[in-house]
Amino acid sequence: MSTVFLHVGQCGNQTGHAFWKTVIKDHTVLDSHSFVDHKGIQRSIHVDSEPKVIWSLTRSLKVREKNVCAGKRGRGSNWALGYKGVQSAGDDHLTDDAMECLRKEVERCDHYMGVVLMHSLSGGTGSGLGSRLSEMIRDEYPMNYLMSCAIAPCVSGESPLQHYNSLLTLSHLHRFSDGVILMQNDEILRKLQKRNEKSVSFNAMNQSIANNLCGVFLPTESLTPSSGCSTGMEPWDMVRTLCPVPSLKFIHVLQNARRSVANLVVGRGDSAQSFLAAMKRGVEDKIKSSYNCVTWNPMPVDYWSARRNTLGPRDSSSVTIAANYSSVVDYLETVLERSKVMFEAGAYLHWYQRYSIYQETFEAAFDTLSSIIAEYKAALS
Ligand SMILES: Nc1nc2c(ncn2[C@@H]2O[C@H](COP(=O)(O)OP(=O)(O)O)[C@@H](O)[C@H]2O)c(=O)[nH]1
Ligand SMILES: [Mg+2]
Structure with missing residues (x-):
């Protein structure tokens, strides 16, 4: 593959x-x-x-x-x-x-x-x-x-x-x-x-x-x-x-997500398989509560492990968490608000019109972002 x-x-x-x-x-x-x-x-x-x-x-x-x-x-x-x-x-x-x-x-x-x-x-x-x-x-x-x-x-x-x-x-x-x-x-x-x-x-x-x-x-x-x-x-x-639902497809690969649709935890440097054992012993539940997983996803946490960690020195280990997360909403709202203010004032639009990108393209993008935000809010509520 x-x-x-x-x-x-x-x-x-x-x-x-x-x-x-x-x-x-x-x-x-x-x-x-x-x-x-x-x-x-x-x-x-x-x-x-x-x-x-x-x-x-x-x-x-x-x-x-x-x-x-x-x-x-x-x-x-x-x-x-x-x-x-x-x-x-x-x-x-x-x-x-x-x-x-x-x-x-x-x-x-x-x-x-x-x-x-x-x-x-x-x-x-x-x-x-x-x-x-x-x-x-x-x-x-x-x-x-x-x-x-x-x-x-x-x-x-x-x-x-x-x-x-x-x-x-x-x-x-x-x-x-x-x-x-x-x-x-x-x-x-x-x-x-x-x-x-x-x-x-x-x-x-x-x-x-x-x-x-x-x-x-x-x-x-x-x-x-x-x-x-x-x-x-x-x-x-x-x-x-x-991305269990096609309308919710933003993934975050750092930590501190606030509320999440789904999570993936990857442990590397797990030569003794202690990461997998710890996940089974209850770390998974901790992740579920600290990442505040939605209740409608029956399997909100998945975990994988690798014996070696190539991301650090020999014998080191690392944990990476990828999440479909709520804070994307804050970011999308900022982009939407700031670009709307500029759009309503007509600012810089001529730069786009010069290359045949007109108001309709912006209006369609505003609609798309608004609907992504609405879908995330509904999924996370
Ligand atoms: N993280 C990161 N951001 C970068 C880097 N270079 C440019 N950026 C960001 O990319 C944006 C500029 O895009 P750039 O890739 O330089 O323009 P392009 O060549 O026209 O696509 C700015 O928001 C920069 O902050 C980089 O090496 N690392
Ligand atoms: Mg460039």
Whole structure:
């Protein structure tokens, strides 16, 4: 079973770099050929509208050179430009190039399961081109999985268009993906600042994102068949476990969720199987109460274990909790409110109209976000 990773935009590629550096430390991944091929080459595609960063990042990874798709100019932090492409600069081949790479990569797979897309919600390329690609992938591979790992910007604001871009991307992801792992830069920053008061670099944030993703994606003994070779189903079993209802598909892979629809707990470094024993002895009940699980889901906690922990030093252990959680509602409400205020004032809309994205697209996205919020509130009440 194989998974293809698609990294879009600067953020998608920078977080992807930290992710792959962590993945390849795990020999069970290399043996299983689910994330890498028989020669150890990553099943990954790297797309950015600007050439600079992407080439230097992929050089230090085992990436197929043909799987690097670079354009000539950035997307100006504008979702509409990322989504529609740059016609005048002859750069609009980027989506077609990426889809062609995906087609070839799927042909190389033993049994293609789906795509994991990594991108930011607010950068022009990650958000706009990422949205467009998710739509095209869903159209071309309707029977396979599609999951996004989406990085949300700091709410206090880095770009005036970030709330619009996040709104439009979230609405697209909700429509076309099976699950969305939402990583909020604010939350990662706060967590790292708590541990260490010095200024926090993007590298440190990306390592934290990589550890969280690897915590749930890397092979576990729980899902490995008796033959001993992992089938690499972790990402897709996670989606099945955590997204029991298609309208509730946001996944959180840090801690402190407040109320949850479903949870997955992964213990690594469990050579004596004490994690599994502890889960059975009552830790599961503690998780159920501290994560305040909904009563309508009869099996709200699932747990997997792996003998080795490649996310830390030898003989260390780690626990990663992925949850379909309530605090996504606060985040979605913030994006909705802030972008609505701007929309009602007519602010910056001409930036989108220039690339043929008109009021209707925004209105449809407002409706989508409002209905996601309503569905979560109903499910969690
Ligand atoms: N966590 C994290 N966030 C990033 C990184 N680079 C950019 N971002 C975030 O991504 C957004 C900008 O998107 P970027 O990927 O640079 O633009 P794009 O290349 O047009 O997709 C901002 O919200 C940044 O905070 C990174 O390396 N790590
Ligand atoms: Mg960029």
